[in-house]
Amino acid sequence: MDLIGPPNQEDCCNSGCNPCIFDVYEEKLRKIKLGQHNLKMLKNCISDTSYSTFRVITKLKHTENSFLIIFEYSGQSQSDDLNLYFEPGQHFLMKSSLKSTSESFTRAYTPLLSDNLGRLQFRILVKLYEGGMMSKIINKLNIGSETLWRGPYGDFKISYDFRDVLMIAQGTGIAPIYSVIIKMVNDENFEGFIKLFYCCNEIFLHDEIYELKKYWNFDYEVFLGGSKKGFCKYNEIVHENRLGETQIGEFLKNKSENVQVLICGGENFSGCIKNYLKSVQDKNIFVF
Template sequence: MEPPIEPDESDCCNSGCNPCILDVYEEQLRKYKQRTSSLITKNNCISLTSYAIFKLINIEKHWKQTFLFTFEYCGPQKGEPKVDASLLYKPGQHFLMKGKTYDEEFTRAYTPIPIENQSDLQFTTLIKLYEYGVMSRYLKKISIGRETLWRGPYGDFTINYDIQHMLLIAQGTGLAPLYSIAYDIVNNDECCTFLKLFFCCKDSNSIYLREQLYKLSTYWNFSYEVFLSESQGISPKYNEIIHPKKLRCDEIETYLKDKHKSVNILICGSENFMEDIKKHVLRSSVAEEDVFTF
C-alpha cells in the first residue's frame, strides 16, 4: 500500500469545497497510517529465519483427500521474551512446515487462507494429501494437539489496490493464495477492483472452498466460473457457472477484451498449468509485468 501524495497548498482552490483536497489527503493519510501501524508495531509470531511452534487444533475433511488443517501459536518458548504477538502475513503469502520422522526431516510450503472471526494467533490451510507424498503421510498421522514447526511468511506478491480488473486463474489447491487475495480485496471498502476467478478442477465435487466462493460472489466486485476437466456428473449449486470443459484461450481472450492495460492476471496451479495459461495470456497482448505466477 503506497502512502497518499501530499497536495500542495496551491492545489486548494479556496472555494470552500466539501471535502477540500487537503481534507481528503488528511483522511487518506490517517487510513494509511492505521493500516500500516498494525504491521509495524505488532510482533509477528512466525519468523522468516527460525521455526515457531504451532499446535494442530482442528482437522476438517473438505473433500476426499483434501482437508482444512488449523494451527495455533504455542507462545514463546523457554528463554524467549514474552511479547504481544500476532500472526502477520500478506494475502497470497505462504509458510513452510517442517515435518520429521525418526530418520528424516522435510519441508513443504502451505498457504494460509482467511477464516472469518479466526484468532490472530491461528491459521488454516487447505491441504491435499497424496498417497506417496512424504509430508502427506506425516500429516495423515498427526493428531489434534500435536506441536508442529512453521516459518515464514514467504512470497513477494503485493496487491495493486488501484488496478481496475484482476483475473485470477487457479487449479486445485492453487486456489488458496488467490482466494486469500480475493477475500482481502472484497473486504477492503476503499478498493474498487473488479475480480474474476476462473477455477479449474476435475469435477463438481472437487470445487474447493465452494461455500466460501459463493459468499465472495455476493460482493458486487467478485464473480467466478468453474471449468471441469471431467464433465460427467455436473451438479451446480447456487448460481454457479460451471463449464463442462477445460479452460481454453478463447475464454481468457473474451474476458481480456478491452482490459489489456488495466488488468493484473494471477495464476496458481501446477508448473505445467501456470506455464500453459501464461502463454495463452501473453498471446492476448497483456504486458508480462501484469502477469503473476505463484
C-alpha cells in the first residue's frame, strides 16, 4: 500500500468521520519524519489513509438482530507478501457506498481475532438497528457483495504488567474485549487473571466466550439487565439484574493496586462505569 501519496479528495465523505482520512494522513507523515512509522504496514492490504475493497464471503445469522460476516480483500494487488494487520481492540471503518457522494458516511466495526481465517480475511459482529442507515446496507449484503474499508484505528496496547485485568463490556462492545482476551490468554508472557463482566440484553459471541473458560486464568459473569434472552450454559454465571457498583467494588476490594480495567460500551454506559471507577481506582483505566 502507498503510504506517501495523499488520499483522494473523494475519499473524504464529509460526514465528520473520526478519524478523518486527511487527519490520519497528516499524522502518518509526521511519524514518518520522526522515524516512528511501522514498516510492516507497507504490506497491509488495508490502509488508514485510503479505502480498500473487500467482498463478503460468509454472512451468518448470529442472533435475532445480528450477523457474523467474513470479508476478504479483493483489491488489484494479490501478491504473496500482502497480509492483513491489526492489533486486538482496533477497529476498521466501513464506507456506506462504493461511489463518492455527498451522502456517504462511515461506521466503525471491530475485527474479531480468529485462527481459521485466511490471511486477507477478517470477521465482524454486526447488530442491526431499526431505521439504522448502515443497518439497511448491511442487511442487503450478499455473498460476493463488495464493500469499502479503511483502518486500522485505535491506540490500545496490551500490557502484561498487571496481576489482574477487569474487563467490562456492554452489548456489541464485547467485540474488542473478546479479541483482547483471545490474545492475552494465548500468550505465554501473560501470567495474570482476567475477569469479564458482560452487560447485555442478548449474549453475543456466547459460544466463543464460554469456550474461553478452558483457560485457567479467565472467568466471566453475564448481566442481562432484566432480559430473558440469555440462558445458562453449564457452570456459567448469568444474572438477570444489571451490573452495579457493588459487584465491581467487591471484585476490586481484595485486589492489589496492580489492576487494569478495560471498558467498552455505549457512551453513557462507559462514562458511568469510568466515573465510579475513578472514585475507587484513578489509574490504569482504558475506554475503547
